[in-house]
Amino acid sequence: MSEDVFREIDRPWRLWASAIVVGVLAFGCLSGFVILPVIQGYQAGIDPYTAICRSLGILPGSPAARQPVSTAPAAPVSQVSWGPSLIARLNKPDAARGQEIAASVCAACHGEKGLTADPAQFPNMAGQSAFAIYKQLHDYKSGARANEIMQPVVADLTDEQMADVAAHFAALQQARWEQTWVRAASPQVETIVRTGDSARGLPACESCHNPRSGGPIETPVLFAQTKEYLALQMQAFKSGSRKNDLYRRMRSISEKLTDSEIDQLAQYYFEQR
Amino acid sequence: MAARTEHEVLATELRWTIAVVASVALISLAILWAGLVHFINPPSNLETIDPTKVHLSPEFTEANLGTRVDEGGRVTTRIVTAQFAFIPPCVVVPADEPVTLRLVSPDVIHGVLVTGTNVNTMVVPGYVSQVHTVFQKTGDLLMPCHEYCGIGHSQMWSTVRVVPKAEFKPGPDGRALCEKP
Structure with missing residues (x-):
């Protein structure tokens, strides 16, 4: 069989394999960065935008729990900082x-x-x-x-x-x-x-x-x-x-x-x- | 069974592709199920802090370390892991209630685990490590450093004192301290 015949047989395979890889990647991103954080954030009382930002690492905190806030004033025991x-x-x-x-x-x-x-x-x-x-x-x-x-x-x-x-x-x-x-x-x-x-x-x-x-x-x-x-x-x-x-x-x-x-x-x- | 024709090769490849995609899908669904139904997910918290200025920061200033209950009733325990001690050396937390542990290191990489619980994290200088947990067993739990941090590593441990909810009594400022460390 010639090269062309092989290429012809392989074409749908290449297309479908690529589609599957891209599909898995898209599904992973969608579930990890959108579905999970939004639903978990909803249950924890966090708005979807914040939850997505947290899952992406743009904002600190977990998308599944509210972030603690500290209101304590700084009272350092020494001012020296080793820069x-x-x-x-x-x-x-x-x-x-x-x-x-x-x-x-x-x-x-x-x-x-x-x-x-x-x-x-x-x-x-x-x-x-x-x-x-x-x-x-x-x-x-x-x-x-x-x-x-x-x-x-x-x-x-x-x-x-x-x-x-x-x-x-x-x-x-x-x-x-x-x-x-x-x-x-x-x-x-x-x-x-x-x-x-x-x-x-x-x-x-x-x-x-x-x-x-x-x-x-x-x-x-x-x-x-x-x-x-x-x-x-x-x-x-x-x-x-x-x-x-x-x-x-x-x-x-x-x-x-x-x-x-x-x-x-x-x-x-x-x-x- | 040897493949005789090009079509048989294709059929085999297709079968295995289906098997692989099905496995990946099954694992993904299990992760989604664990995350959505059982709230199990990796401790995700990307939060940076300048390790040379930990002692100058308001949150990790010495007087703010240990367990504190905020206005909303949320329990947060802040700990500095430094060569070769935990500050404070003993923290008290209530049982059967959500507790957030926040840990920072000013010097090298440390690691913490609380024995018998799911608390287990590394503390990397430059980042705030955060763990949300619920302590179920009361008593003094050992919290050792589990990441080699220097010559004093094996002497670096502290105590997590889990007390029944009724016995957990924070002061008027919201801080709860170990009576006898």
Whole structure:
């Protein structure tokens, strides 16, 4: 048989196959985007236009249920938002200006090299994460974190200046993370640091505070921090007097820690250097 | 049976086409039936939210999280899933009543399921995940994160406390909180 004969036999087949495919597609679109949403919307008291838009993903919500509305006012615990321009600024700071601000404003308490003048009162800054320092400076300025000494100090700093000085202290490497770990005094604290406690819903400290863990960007470095400062902050989170941690991360953890665990954890991170 | 003629080939193809179209039609009708009669359909909600500004948004501000009953009596539970905790760590909901769960993530992909119920969704940063459900069993139900989200993933869980309708008592502002998480 010649080519033409085959083509002749195939023609109705091609036509019908195409018609079936198009028909199934049309039936799918009609039922998914029109019939289902309109009837479900009717039962839920939603007008057909909104129901169709929701099924298409143009409007938020399900075509089968009314969309909840929130009338709550925004009351953020911190104004810091990690946008790309802020992250870029912290990664490429004005080093000279950062050093200048650090020397004139910060050095009296936090030390010229970022090491505290009085461990009982002021934390170390050397080697701290730039993101962590920036977040706290910004929170002092916006009032999200209350402190009699720091709030007046940062009042006149711009966002760029805060980023510069944060990056300055971050660049002062105090010690290397890879150094030998000192074991905790009790195995219980070692467990909280390394593996966490599932029964209490306590994630391991290291799941965020290890710089390579991939936790939240504003997580501070804890090692070689003064033990007084660490214990004070955990207690402040526990009592709720400090609440600028996004999504209650540290408040929900500190609430579950006993006073003895807080002291031991502070001691533990103080000893890592 | 070997096809001998062109017509036999055509007849076979036609038979199988009918079988395929009938199967597709049957499945489509089953989906339509489930959607229209039993209200079963995938949780469709295409709603975006800037993950870097979740804490600045009015709806997911800390004081608005948890269960809230609006003026119309509708129960909505808002939860933030963040590395490595649910906020709030315990939510209370009434039994035998429609509840809408709204979840957002500010950091990485999380997932939630409420054990023993049909609640099971991923929480993708940038989107609001929404689930409509009715809790039938009362008691404390475990809600773990079921999408690996980092080193603290296995410590990330929370409680859904389903209480009988009579015991569900929201405050004057419409918020209902777990008494003891």
